[in-house]
Amino acid sequence: MTEKRRIPIQVPVLARVEGEGTLELHLRDGAIEDLRLRIFEPPRMFEKLLEGRDYTEVADMVARICGICPVAYQMSAVQAIESLFGAEPGPWVRDMRRVFYCGEWIQSHSLHIHMLAAPDFLGYTSITEMARNHADEVRRGLRLQALGNEIIRLLGARSVHPVGARIGGFHHAPARAQVDALREKLQAALPEAEALVRWTAALDLPAEEQEFTAVALRHPREYPMNEGRLVSNRGLDISVDQFATRFVEHQETHSTALHCLHDGKPYLVGPLARLNLNHDRLPPPVRALADSIGIEFPSRNMYHSIVARALEIVIAMRETIRLLKTYDEPPAPYVGVTPRAGTGYGCTEAPRGLLWHRYDIDASGVVRGARIVPPTSQNQARMEEDLRTSLRSLGVRQGEAALRRRGEMVIRNYDPCISCATHFLDLRVQRR
Amino acid sequence: MGHRVHIVGVGSPFGDDRLGWVAAESLQRSPVLNGLDPGRIVISILDRPGAMLLTLWDEADHVIVMDAVRSGAAPGTRHCFTGDLATSRLPATSHGFGILAALELARALGDSPHRFLLCGIEMDDSGSGLALSEAVAEAMPVFVHEVEKEALALANFAQSSETKDL
Numbered sequence: 354m355t356e357k358r359r360i361p362i363q364v365p366v367l368a369r370v371e372g373e374g375t376l377e378l379h380l381r382d383g384a385i386e387d388l389r390l391r392i393f394e395p396p397r398m399f400e401k402l403l404e405g406r407d408y409t410e411v412a413d414m415v416a417r418i419c420g421i422c423p424v425a426y427q428m429s430a431v432q433a434i435e436s437l438f439g440a441e442p443g444p445w446v447r448d449m450r451r452v453f454y455c456g457e458w459i460q461s462h463s464l465h466i467h468m469l470a471a472p473d474f475l476g477y478t479s480i481t482e483m484a485r486n487h488a489d490e491v492r493r494g495l496r497l498q499a500l501g502n503e504i505i506r507l508l509g510a511r512s513v514h515p516v517g518a519r520i521g522g523f524h525h526a527p528a529r530a531q532v533d534a535l536r537e538k539l540q541a542a543l544p545e546a547e548a549l550v551r552w553t554a555a556l557d558l559p560a561e562e563q564e565f566t567a568v569a570l571r572h573p574r575e576y577p578m579n580e581g582r583l584v585s586n587r588g589l590d591i592s593v594d595q596f597a598t599r600f601v602e603h604q605e606t607h608s609t610a611l612h613c614l615h616d617g618k619p620y621l622v623g624p625l626a627r628l629n630l631n632h633d634r635l636p637p638p639v640r641a642l643a644d645s646i647g648i649e650f651p652s653r654n655m656y657h658s659i660v661a662r663a664l665e666i667v668i669a670m671r672e673t674i675r676l677l678k679t680y681d682e683p684p685a686p687y688v689g690v691t692p693r694a695g696t697g698y699g700c701t702e703a704p705r706g707l708l709w710h711r712y713d714i715d716a717s718g719v720v721r722g723a724r725i726v727p728p729t730s731q732n733q734a735r736m737e738e739d740l741r742t743s744l745r746s747l748g749v750r751q752g753e754a755a756l757r758r759r760g761e762m763v764i765r766n767y768d769p770c771i772s773c774a775t776h777f778l779d780l781r782v783q784r785r
Numbered sequence: 786m787g788h789r790v791h792i793v794g795v796g797s798p799f800g801d802d803r804l805g806w807v808a809a810e811s812l813q814r815s816p817v818l819n820g821l822d823p824g825r826i827v828i829s830i831l832d833r834p835g836a837m838l839l840t841l842w843d844e845a846d847h848v849i850v851m852d853a854v855r856s857g858a859a860p861g862t863r864h865c866f867t868g869d870l871a872t873s874r875l876p877a878t879s880h881g882f883g884i885l886a887a888l889e890l891a892r893a894l895g896d897s898p899h900r901f902l903l904c905g906i907e908m909d910d911s912g913s914g915l916a917l918s919e920a921v922a923e924a925m926p927v928f929v930h931e932v933e934k935e936a937l938a939l940a941n942f943a944q945s946s947e948t949k950d951l
Contacts, residue, residue: 420833468836468882480836481886484893491894499840513832 376740376760377607383750390737390764392608403723408434408520408692408714415710415725416514421464424457424505425703426725427518428579429710434520437697437714440690445683446522447579448676449508453518454578454701455669456504459497460512461704462624462662462669465768466553467494470659473762474556490552493545497666500542504673507535522687529682536677539670546670547642550663554646558656563742565653565735567626568615570702576634576668577627579701584630585620586651593700596709602726611730619734622706623767624661625652639667655739658766692718703728705768729769739763788899790939791845792828792932793838795852795884801860801908801921805851806830811929817937825940835882839891847939848898849932850884854905861920862907863928865935867900900939904932 379387399418403411415430416423428450435442467490468480477483484491502512507527509515517523568589570581583591583599591599602611614620629651635643643650643664648657694716700709706728713722743763744756794809796802809830812818818826829841842848854864884903891897906928909918917925 464836481890481893484890488894491890492896495836495840499837502837511832512837 376764378744378749378756378760380749385741385745385749388737388741388744389605389607390733390740392610392733400723400725403712403720406720408712408718408720411712411720412518412520413516416516416518418725418727420513421461422457422703422705422708423514424453424509424518425701425708426710427515428454428701429699429703429708429725430712431518431520431699432579432701433697433699433710433712434714435690435697436699437695437712438520438690438693440521440688442522442688445526445681446687449523449526449686450518450579452504452673452676453508453515455673456501456507456512458501458578458669458704459504459666460499460501461768462666463494463498463501465704466549466659466662467491467498469765469768470662471553471556473765474558474656474659493549496542497546497549500539500670503535503538507531519687521690522685524686526682526686529680532677532680536674536680539674539677543667543670543674546663546667550642550660550667551646553660553663554648556659558654558659560654561656561743561746562653563655563739565655565738566615566618566620567629567651568620568622568707568731569627569630570700570707571631572634574634576631576636576672577702583700583707585615586630589615593709594698596698596700596726597711600709600726600731602730608733610733611726612734613726613731614734619738620731621655621735622728622731623658624665624704624706625655625658626706627702628652628661628664635664636668636671639664639671642667655763655766658768692716705729705732707731729767732767732769736764736767736769739767788846788940788942789824789844790826790847790849790936791841791898792826792849792936793834793841793851794828794830795832795834795850797832798915800912800914800916801906801910801918802853803915804853804906804908804917804921804925807917807925808851808929808932811925812933812936815929815933817933821937821940826936834887836887836890838884838887839894839896842891842896842898845898847900847902847942849902849904849936849939851932852884852903852905853908855908855910858907859920860907860909860918861924863904863924863931864907865902865904865931867902900942902935904928904935 375391377389377391403414406414411430411434412427415426418426472478472480472483475483480491505512505515508523509517517525566585566587568583568585570577571584572581583589583593583596589599600613600615602613605612632650648660692714694714696711696713698711700707708728709726711724712720715721740760740763743759747759792809792812794805796805809828813828888901906921906924909920912918
């Protein structure tokens with residue numbers, strides 16, 4: 354038997370990603386024997402915390418799950434509860450929820466592009482190091498992120514853990530003058546977002562194609578965000594209440610985050626999956642921009658995720674401008690609802706991908722059970738699959754530093770939020 | 786012509802973590818600061834601004850950030866650091882981009898304010914709920930007065946003596 358050589362490397366591999374975890378790589382005779390993304394951040398028990406709470410408390414509680422995508426948590430929750438109660442919040446609320454969500458996409462994608470992905474592709478260890486040579490691009494990223502935050506604040510009162518959303522609509526409708534001022538700012542910044550798309554497309558991204566199943570929402574007319582059916586590039590087409598029939602979460606002993614598989618297999622959610630499945634839903638000016646950058650969608654290159662994110666920033670800015678153009682202050686920013694016993698389902702497109710919620714509620718409106726499936730747990734098996742492919746193609750005989758660098762790049766490309774999924778990263782290589 | 790000072794209270798609604806907000810609210814009522822020309826003193830109340838802190842600096846010559854501090858000192862101890870304080874040893878993440886990381890990014894971009902002060906009070910970790918601990922509540926009036934004095938001095942900072950402290 355070959356002598357076992359174990360080299361534990363204590364490196365914060367995912368220093369720029371939230372949460373605690375390790376990448377364990379077992380190599381035998383120069384081949385990958387086992388690869389595990391171990392996540393050991395303590396579970397946060399949010400679903401249990403929701404039990405026994407009144408339905409009116411849910412939107413504010415789930416907003417606390419994530420500081421980057423609180424809107425997503427709120428939107429999946431209100432959709433689930435309103436569908437159970439048979440509430441119809443009307444077109445004003447529908448439009449403003451889309452605006453609210455656009456704000457989150459803009460801020461979250463700007464953050465990911467500039468803080469996580471771009472430093473990897475340009476060979477820097479951090480945004481701060483990158484800023485010394487790419488100051489204009491970093492400033493542009495910060496301005497776009499600030500605009501996203503401003504949209505969230507418009508409807509949510511604050512950008513982190515906003516408090517404006519409620520079952521039935523919003524607590525408050527912004528004044529027309531405030532809306533007009535923000536719309537003008539977005540219009541002025543649109544060329545910057547379009548320049549960001551061209552900048553990401555010109556990055557020297559690894560040219561590596563992979564086979565993967567992509568899953569996203571699909572809407573009859575719109576680029577999906579708040580509503581739609583669940584579809585895949587392998588023929589899936591189900592309503593959100595059927596999610597659990599085709600997507601099953603299970604516990605892996607090496608992780609405190611649940612792994613979610615689709616028909617027993619890994620799959621991708623997030624910007625690239627959305628764009629691959631919905632490029633025909635791009636608004637015409639964004640379609641023209643996408644057609645001009647020399648990248649064809651659907652794409653099988655996972656690194657095109659950064660370009661997909663930049664394109665989604667442009668979509669979100671144009672959608673916000675469009676929806677705010679005809680803004681009027683409504684008589685009331687919400688509709689009243691009447692609790693009804695049963696189970697409600699909600700699924701929306703968080704910046705990182707599908708976010709599915711299920712609530713069991715009793716006749717008095719108290720939550721009796723909750724299930725939340727965040728995008729990172731859905732992408733976890735896909736990340737492991739991608740790591741196997743990418744490290745094999747890099748060559749596993751490479752030194753630990755090279756393996757670690759590539760491993761980090763692969764994982765960060767998914768924009769994982771480990772804390773939401775339960776939760777990063779030492780690399781441990783075991784060579785035999 | 787004096788300088789523009791941006792005072793930022795950072796925190797959350799919980800326990801001593803809200804002390805930056807309480808101090809900022811108190812300074813918003815300060816007759817001394819309100820007596821200055823409009824725009825000379827801007828006061829913001831923020832929940833974890835992350836890298837967005839930089840976007841507030843655009844218009845300001847000087848920045849004072851007020852936040853809860855955890856250094857091991859006795860609860861209620863008042864602190865004030867200048868911008869040359871040691872680099873943060875905590876890694877900046879997409880979700881956890883602290884005040885020092887924001888300051889380092891500003892330096893890398895060449896966008897640092899002329900003077901940056903981080904003022905805080907040592908928090909009492911044993912506290913819970915929404916109220917300030919006794920130790921922090923007791924230290925608050927003196928703390929607010931000190932920040933007010935500092936802000937006034939910076940706002941009246943003579944153009945000729947302008948220096949880069951960062």
